[in-house]
Amino acid sequence: MLKRIAPELAVSQWFNTDNPLMLASLRGRVVFLHSFQMLCPGCVSLAIPQAQKIEQVFRNSDLQVIGLHTVFEHHAAMTPVALQAFLHEYRITHPVGVDQPGEGLLPVTMERFQFQGTPSAVIIGRDGSMLHHKFGAEDDMIVGARIASALSMPVPVVETAPQEPADGCADGFCAVPA
Amino acid sequence: MLKRIAPELAVSQWFNTDNPLMLASLRGRVVFLHSFQMLCPGCVSLAIPQAQKIEQVFRNSDLQVIGLHTVFEHHAAMTPVALQAFLHEYRITHPVGVDQPGEGLLPVTMERFQFQGTPSAVIIGRDGSMLHHKFGAEDDMIVGARIASALSMPVPVVETAPQEPADGCADGFCAVPA
Amino acid sequence: MLKRIAPELAVSQWFNTDNPLMLASLRGRVVFLHSFQMLCPGCVSLAIPQAQKIEQVFRNSDLQVIGLHTVFEHHAAMTPVALQAFLHEYRITHPVGVDQPGEGLLPVTMERFQFQGTPSAVIIGRDGSMLHHKFGAEDDMIVGARIASALSMPVPVVETAPQEPADGCADGFCAVPA
């Protein structure tokens, strides 16, 4: 199976973080990205509590848990203001981004990841590849095992693309002019 | 213990019913009235599923299940539009009324019933009295027993207040003028 | 539906009671009789905890909870000695009788009640009739409702069978000799 690199997030508003998150900046770490809607029953009863548990169980690892509010129905009900109240009431403290509205029904990131609905979750490896992609609820033991496997993989040695400095310095190195 | 007659509902908007409900009109039947907020975690995970189960278990009795959306926080998030989407997503089919906003923090019916928060539930007997009043989740077996006990009580013989028709008709009856 | 009077128990050994129990002596009270085997998974995970909860929920009523160990397989494993250890470990404190071994596969009481397997449960009304008969697990809310309904039924006025006293007294009454 060919590795597929996870596409980047497109987020219009962040909660629970001062700085916007980019998957590109998280390269080297494992990311658990879960997509939800605040009025999706399976998200509320299963997927969100599981994401909170994952955050707790792996708190001593370098796993990053990210929530993504991918609204594709009832837009008038699931506004950012409503989401903020929801995050407060459900004690959700990990970073949550509002998926950027798209031109069609689906928001942009949801479209990029080809999520089939909510809840969905993706485990992204240290090398940025999508290790696992799941629509619907998944068993705790299986999720725990998948994340631990991802965490056990070696941090990739990032090969810096060799940049030809015309006649000077780049990346802190200076080339001798030809 | 003195019986306390349940106060009347004050509802600004009804869902899942063509005709507004009045407790006064339900005299003779048992009513299970549950108060909730759509962003209250205990309501969503416990009280609302229980109300739906009650509706199902006692479907062959004359029990009336009524939901009451008693918003006392996050008003901008829990609007009637959001409630409508919520009722749709959670497959709630019994009548739900939006508790009429009050002058203070609490909506009118919530104030009248002196609910301490959400979820709360009241079992109203055939004679209109409050048989049981509970803040928080209650065990299924206990709720089932309470409702069955209430249903087993005799339908009260309603004593019509003797109205002296001066010289005419009342209640569909016409008295012979003296 | 014709009422069917519950047959009598046939018990070879009792636990958790100094005096053997007879359904005939419990006439006037409601009885929850549950049949189990200590190595029956559904009994251990569902039916027995439910019986213990019933005992607790209705502790202020005159309900009598009775367990019946109806062994119809693995006789060498489910001996009275093993049952005693089981009752101790599972903190079962209501009276439990060992169903008397029968001539065939099934023990005597199980045969009389025509239980189809374990767990089974019967609710016996104040008049001794079988109000409800169930093979398998039943929902807590439904069981709670059934028992509360049974408890709400009036205590029957026991009509003493007219006994012809030869020439003397019976039951505290004395007949005038013919």
Added chain:
Amino acid sequence: MLKRIAPELAVSQWFNTDNPLMLASLRGRVVFLHSFQMLCPGCVSLAIPQAQKIEQVFRNSDLQVIGLHTVFEHHAAMTPVALQAFLHEYRITHPVGVDQPGEGLLPVTMERFQFQGTPSAVIIGRDGSMLHHKFGAEDDMIVGARIASALSMPVPVVETAPQEPADGCADGFCAVPA
């Protein structure tokens, strides 16, 4: 922390396997060893179902699940005959050994592993070391993560201890006498 090599099993009777299992022979694989008693409520409701789930979730790995019946009370009730019926009724299909009775209260293997009671579980790594030791129930997500971590560890290259055969044979090899 110093690694502690798991002690060997002492088993008087095996179920669900034709050949007795030895931890020494399982070196190179990960082992999930769970200790239980058939009349221990926490074992029956939590630990045994979890062991069965582990067996299922990791069926495509080289994990070996082993049950150990460590009877330290109610010996007359928890005999091998009773255990056999129990394994049948609870559909337990992984190898289960009867811990060899000891001189004192505790059976031999339980004593060697210093289990504090039942249920207990140990995860043994590919190199034979005890990676995790737990008395009581553990969360599914955590257990899944621990086992996946253990499975991700490299199979140790067994370094044969260089034995100087004076003038003869050792380990199946014979040295040419000097």
